[in-house]
Amino acid sequence: MITVFDLDGVLSRADTMATLVLARLRTRPWLVLPVAVLALAAALAPAAGSLRPRCNRAVVHVVLSGVTESEYTRLAVRVAQQLAARPDNVRPDVLAALRSAVADGVGVVTTATELALAEAYLEALGVGGMPLLASRFRYSTRGPRFADHNVGERKAETLEEALPGASIDTLYTDSSSDLPLARRSGRTMLVDARPRSAREFARHNVPFRPLRG
Numbered sequence: 001m002i003t004v005f006d007l008d009g010v011l012s013r014a015d016t017m018a019t020l021v022l023a024r025l026r027t028r029p030w031l032v033l034p035v036a037v038l039a040l041a042a043a044l045a046p047a048a049g050s051l052r053p054r055c056n057r058a059v060v061h062v063v064l065s066g067v068t069e070s071e072y073t074r075l076a077v078r079v080a081q082q083l084a085a086r087p088d089n090v091r092p093d094v095l096a097a098l099r100s101a102v103a104d105g106v107g108v109v110t111t112a113t114e115l116a117l118a119e120a121y122l123e124a125l126g127v128g129g130m131p132l133l134a135s136r137f138r139y140s141t142r143g144p145r146f147a148d149h150n151v152g153e154r155k156a157e158t159l160e161e162a163l164p165g166a167s168i169d170t171l172y173t174d175s176s177s178d179l180p181l182a183r184r185s186g187r188t189m190l191v192d193a194r195p196r197s198a199r200e201f202a203r204h205n206v207p208f209r210p211l212r213g
Contacts, residue, residue: 001169003101004159004181007111007118007134009174010191011098013089016113016121017056020079021063028063035059047177047197053112053151060146067143076117084124091213094172094191095125102130106169109133110159110181112151114144133158156180172211176200182208 008015025031042055064072083089101107108131111118115134122128133155137144150158155178159166171178171185176197182188188208190198201208 001167002106002108002163003097003170004168004172004185005094005098005101005107005109006173006175006178007109007113007121009193010094010172011090011109011125012083012121013091013192014083016080016083016117017060019083020075020117021059023075023079024063024067031063034062038062047175047200050152052177053149056112057146057149061143065143066141069139069144072137072144073116076114077120080117080120081124084121090125091191093213094211097172098127102127107131108159108163110150110155111135112149131162133162152177153180156184179204179206182206
């Protein structure tokens, strides 16, 4: 039995990848308009569909165009450390649940956030080295591109690949994009979720417990 944690919206109130994108965008103001259009399309798209991830990938590709792997890694570590240092960015009860699960050897984080950024954030929280499933980049002269976007149904696939037959005791999430995992979970803790996400869980008859605060 494992306890599975989403990252953005659960272990970080801020969207880690969006925070990194904004940090980069501050040095590339001419990209604000195309990014704003893509971000609006993503915000209006259903969380459980394919359009939102496509728009989010496009935003990342546009903003990180031409960035090398070493440049990206430095930016990821800086952003992760800044987020982890913000006392209002982490719910103490969720962080305590994560640390308890890690101590018991049953904690797993699965996230759409890119691997280096997620690793740096967990390291800054003091739980570095725990099992982590995340999105991955490939690099070229054009900059990083998603080689594997760990979102939606893909999260269920990567979890099964990493831990075949693993049974989920508890899932901590904030989004209906994690319905594929919630259907496999004994219980789902919906952390500070928007009403739209809660409605989607209810519409699909997937029980959950709201966790607010």
